[in-house]
Amino acid sequence: MKFTTRKLVTIVGEAALESRLIRDVMALGAKGYTITDAHGTGPRNQRNGDLEGGNIKIEIVTDPETVDKIVEKLSTDYFPHYACSCWISDVEVLREDRY
Amino acid sequence: MKFTTRKLVTIVGEAALESRLIRDVMALGAKGYTITDAHGTGPRNQRNGDLEGGNIKIEIVTDPETVDKIVEKLSTDYFPHYACSCWISDVEVLREDRY
Amino acid sequence: MKFTTRKLVTIVGEAALESRLIRDVMALGAKGYTITDAHGTGPRNQRNGDLEGGNIKIEIVTDPETVDKIVEKLSTDYFPHYACSCWISDVEVLREDRY
Amino acid sequence: MFLEAALINATSAPVLAFVLGLVAVAVKSDLRLPEALYQSLSIYLLLGIGIKGGVALSEADVAEVSLPILGTLALGIIIPLLAFWVVGKITKLDTINRGALAAHFGSTSLVTFSAALIFLESQQIEYEGFVTTLLAILEIPGIVVGLLLASRGLGRGLDWGESLKEILTSKSIVLLAGGLVLGLITGSTGYEKVQPLFGGLFTGVLTLFLLEMGIVAGRRLPDVKQAGLGLVAFSLGFPLVAGTLGVVVGSLTGLGLGGSVVLGVLSASASYIAAPAAVRLALPEASPGVYLTASLGITFPFNLIFGIPIMLAVGQFVEGLGF
Amino acid sequence: MFLEAALINATSAPVLAFVLGLVAVAVKSDLRLPEALYQSLSIYLLLGIGIKGGVALSEADVAEVSLPILGTLALGIIIPLLAFWVVGKITKLDTINRGALAAHFGSTSLVTFSAALIFLESQQIEYEGFVTTLLAILEIPGIVVGLLLASRGLGRGLDWGESLKEILTSKSIVLLAGGLVLGLITGSTGYEKVQPLFGGLFTGVLTLFLLEMGIVAGRRLPDVKQAGLGLVAFSLGFPLVAGTLGVVVGSLTGLGLGGSVVLGVLSASASYIAAPAAVRLALPEASPGVYLTASLGITFPFNLIFGIPIMLAVGQFVEGLGF
Amino acid sequence: MFLEAALINATSAPVLAFVLGLVAVAVKSDLRLPEALYQSLSIYLLLGIGIKGGVALSEADVAEVSLPILGTLALGIIIPLLAFWVVGKITKLDTINRGALAAHFGSTSLVTFSAALIFLESQQIEYEGFVTTLLAILEIPGIVVGLLLASRGLGRGLDWGESLKEILTSKSIVLLAGGLVLGLITGSTGYEKVQPLFGGLFTGVLTLFLLEMGIVAGRRLPDVKQAGLGLVAFSLGFPLVAGTLGVVVGSLTGLGLGGSVVLGVLSASASYIAAPAAVRLALPEASPGVYLTASLGITFPFNLIFGIPIMLAVGQFVEGLGF
Numbered sequence A, B, C: 001m002k003f004t005t006r007k008l009v010t011i012v013g014e015a016a017l018e019s020r021l022i023r024d025v026m027a028l029g030a031k032g033y034t035i036t037d038a039h040g041t042g043p044r045n046q047r048n049g050d051l052e053g054g055n056i057k058i059e060i061v062t063d064p065e066t067v068d069k070i071v072e073k074l075s076t077d078y079f080p081h082y083a084c085s086c087w088i089s090d091v092e093v094l095r096e097d098r099y
Numbered sequence D, E, F: 001m002f003l004e005a006a007l008i009n010a011t012s013a014p015v016l017a018f019v020l021g022l023v024a025v026a027v028k029s030d031l032r033l034p035e036a037l038y039q040s041l042s043i044y045l046l047l048g049i050g051i052k053g054g055v056a057l058s059e060a061d062v063a064e065v066s067l068p069i070l071g072t073l074a075l076g077i078i079i080p081l082l083a084f085w086v087v088g089k090i091t092k093l094d095t096i097n098r099g100a101l102a103a104h105f106g107s108t109s110l111v112t113f114s115a116a117l118i119f120l121e122s123q124q125i126e127y128e129g130f131v132t133t134l135l136a137i138l139e140i141p142g143i144v145v146g147l148l149l150a151s152r153g154l155g156r157g158l159d160w161g162e163s164l165k166e167i168l169t170s171k172s173i174v175l176l177a178g179g180l181v182l183g184l185i186t187g188s189t190g191y192e193k194v195q196p197l198f199g200g201l202f203t204g205v206l207t208l209f210l211l212e213m214g215i216v217a218g219r220r221l222p223d224v225k226q227a228g229l230g231l232v233a234f235s236l237g238f239p240l241v242a243g244t245l246g247v248v249v250g251s252l253t254g255l256g257l258g259g260s261v262v263l264g265v266l267s268a269s270a271s272y273i274a275a276p277a278a279v280r281l282a283l284p285e286a287s288p289g290v291y292l293t294a295s296l297g298i299t300f301p302f303n304l305i306f307g308i309p310i311m312l313a314v315g316q317f318v319e320g321l322g323f
């Protein structure tokens, strides 16, 4: 088994953002993503009562360069305006050319 | 991009526990959480046929001290009585004061 | 608190595979799993338009030997035919005999 | 005559759907109602039953209603005490699990109640519309008494404030009680507009719901084997005792044949929604493998198929005694 | 007479269910409709209203319809402009938030509309079937005008192409407009077959839907305290102004009493589905704490309980003037 | 006359809803029925059709039923063989994909069947109630024959035990067959109580369901371009051949005009629920891009809009031959 190291980016944000986030993430070079429905609370939520309705959690396994681009995009286009969280961890994958 | 290291605590437990778990976790200092619906099996489930109905998966990004407090609370109040799993991993975040 | 290191295997695949995947994973020695509904896209999806309908995400906390067996099984029985992704990361757990 | 009534009950669409659910589990089918549908149907049933009860109550007069309500309250206290005592006699369960069982058998099952109404209608036997009020009343005290009894076996105290709040504000109570008040206010003029949904579709929706209940109960069946003879005997025998008590109380407090039978079925039935939720949170030491197996795996199917026509027979017998 | 009408409205099952939802939040119940049910009911309402409107339109003649449509278009432009101006006068909100509010109050609320129809039916007041067409027409221009006004306060330009596309292809517009066309083509013969679902169950489904709306609105109530007096005054007073305008326009363009009242209610109502979705995406700088609190937390409950019978009174007054 | 019937079919609410779904995809709307609703509606359709078929069967006599059942069994074997052979002639697909297509076209589509019944009712043409039994019978053999044919192209053996178990215990078969038995036992007296749900709402529910089917089929349309002319020709032409065969068999085995047309539609239709599920698990080497594009992207819309009235024309022609 040949394992390769990749990064896992997890983004949690308002469900209404789904199509925009996917478009942006794929345009920046991700080769895939997995989405689950979620709900939650964060520091912003408690401050100004954002839109009701759920969140989505997007997980993207990709290489470090793409991670940087995604994080950059989030920082400029999403973090300032929308309820949106993001964290990154290390994962190992098989079939490295897929990620 | 300035990344900071945090811990990601994942708790899987009976859905009926949602409000209690959230109350406890936030009281111990977490600044946010994300919940998804889940189902599953574990060693306990198979032993004594707990309540039907789903699980929830709670994910909390926070600092190591809060992790310790959460784990402590789980060990005393939840593990003995309820179907409940927990695992912890390392993550990197931006905007460190949010977590 | 005594933490032990384990591996977290995340498998994302067509929902129709749920019962087969669970049967195989448990037969290989996993002591539990957690499933959430998901949807997503990957390199294969885009190629040949697989079945509509959702994915599931299976998470399994277990020891490295079992991980190897699971990954082996995926490589022979699932990867060639089905839309299916897998990644692995390190986690810490309490109550080590449960995982 | 009894056999005929039992047959009519057993071949009604809702009961057959329940059996279909059992069969689906037996043949290991992947059939399952989506969680959201199951929840939606139970919201529909609770709210709809509440509304219809409220409308009926708006047309009943206080004199007629008050005695049955008092009788029902008494049943809500006596039945769990009786259950606690009987379980102590015929099983080796500890105080906590005995209290948990008392909570379940002291409370009621909405679906058994609904099936009883449909059965009575198919037999053209009338019943007082305000029996729904009795359902709502019998739902809660049993749980409280059961928790009280169990708490004597606990090392720790029970958080009564939180437990009561959780029971009283639970989804089922809010829908049932809220529906009652809604029906009481809107009356039959207001009800007319929502009748096609809450009235016309009722039996059909119950049929779908019982399909899922059959699946859920069927998954519990393997646990019955491990339950022990005492628990099985209790789950089959106690409903008959409590049910007869209910019929008698109904008859003594002035209910007609139909109303007495309904009160009997309510007394005979065990809760598998409100009680487990409350017990799980307030009394985590009690084993779901005991209380759910008894109420959902044994008593519920038994009542649905046999208990309901038996209660009618009991009712007819009691009526014949003519007190 | 007005009080009587208001009472009939307030004691109808849908409005009582809304109040039950508010109560459920107040007692901190965990009651909530499953997300999938909520979405399913709203699909049902949108498509069903569309179809019925289309069927009615297929039977109306062009002459009768064209003036009211023109009047409605005019309202769709005037109301948001008026709202923008009034908000500027009585609050300190910036251009962006004023524009966002204009978008919400310029658009309409499907549920308020439906409740108005049920109310008129309970009062045996007839209305033109094609009022649904007016609903569909009034839905969009207000949002566009609101965004336009807000964009003057933006440092950046608005991506109009994308915004318009998102509004026009949004679920609610596709269902409503699609339903209209479907009803227009299938006509009353085709409608007959689906009447039991889309007609017979309508009030019942609306009752369930309003239960959830009560819960959603109830969760917004705490925000009202922080909203500031100006915003509260606007959310309560503006609907009366815009509503009266709507009634007058309806009357002038040839609608009968019922139709004029409906157009009044449409004008008085504020959007809390289409507008927030569009504003959130196109105008993220605007604060949902302002626009949702106003439209969903204040105006919606106000209209549902008081606005509808008030609009009838206004309609009767205007009719009395006899222009 | 044919054009008139085709028009009536095309302007019925269910078919228009299907077109609305296609349009929603074309304009890139986010409209989608919640997954739970889609699943709930399909449970409703399967169980309801099963029950109604069972009730009809309980009133039919054996003599009348047995020949059509035998004929349907024969069709269940002949059609997939024919499909396998035709696909071999006009496309370059390998044995595995040919077998997969045979499985799909050998099985049937519940929704096409339902639309055909509604169409016949709108034409006031009677059909035998037990045609639902024929639907249930035609559902399975085609899949088995298709898998059998495909397995000759596999390097490995097929796990027949597991595959058959998965097909026979699948949700759709349990609901359809279970509903049949339920209807058979409960009979028309029991059905009466659930008629408002399973009967009255049927066309309305089918309309909602077809909206989603339109969306699903619309998403498949882009794949049609890549499908190759042979596959498109097969998906459009084979239904006419198999359908005519079905009409003739129906007529020869004693079905009336309506029943023969239904059997024709069943034969013409291709499965897009049961067959894909079975093929995906038992035959992962087959490409969903081939079989789903054919059955769901081409044949289903074609049958829904054109196939159904064509089968009626065929039926009338065959009836005119008078054998």
Ligand SMILES: Nc1ncnc2c1ncn2[C@@H]1O[C@H](COP(=O)(O)O)[C@@H](O)[C@H]1O
Pocket: A012, A013, A038, A039, A040, A041, A042, A043, A044, A045, A046, A055, A082, A083, A084, A085, B030, B031, B032, B033, B034, B035, B059, B060, B061, B062, B098, B099
């Ligand atoms: N510390 C955290 N841990 C896990 N999830 C979080 C955390 N903070 C925020 N979230 C998620 O991110 C969403 C947006 O957060 P916010 O931008 O603060 O509204 C919340 O609704 C949560 O689902």
Ligand SMILES: Nc1ncnc2c1ncn2[C@@H]1O[C@H](COP(=O)(O)O)[C@@H](O)[C@H]1O
Pocket: B012, B013, B038, B039, B040, B041, B042, B043, B044, B045, B046, B055, B082, B083, B084, B085, C030, C031, C032, C033, C034, C035, C059, C060, C061, C062, C098, C099
């Ligand atoms: N090894 C594991 N990996 C992933 N999830 C687990 C594992 N063990 C238990 N779980 C989850 O934790 C829940 C509770 O486990 P238990 O307390 O054993 O009933 C299960 O229903 C699973 O969802």
Ligand SMILES: Nc1ncnc2c1ncn2[C@@H]1O[C@H](COP(=O)(O)O)[C@@H](O)[C@H]1O
Pocket: A030, A031, A032, A033, A034, A035, A059, A060, A061, A062, A098, A099, C012, C013, C038, C039, C040, C041, C042, C043, C044, C045, C046, C055, C082, C083, C084, C085
């Ligand atoms: N790079 C990725 N990151 C996250 N999830 C992925 C990735 N690639 C594939 N997936 C998930 O795995 C599923 C199957 O992928 P595939 O086999 O390429 O169709 C997709 O539907 C996604 O949910």
Ligand code: NA
Pocket: D079, D104, D105, D106, D107, D108, D242, D266, D267, D268, D269, D270, D271
């Ligand atoms: Na009881």
Ligand code: NA
Pocket: E079, E104, E105, E106, E107, E108, E242, E266, E267, E268, E269, E270, E271
């Ligand atoms: Na308005």
Ligand code: NA
Pocket: F079, F104, F105, F106, F107, F108, F242, F266, F267, F268, F269, F270, F271
């Ligand atoms: Na066929």
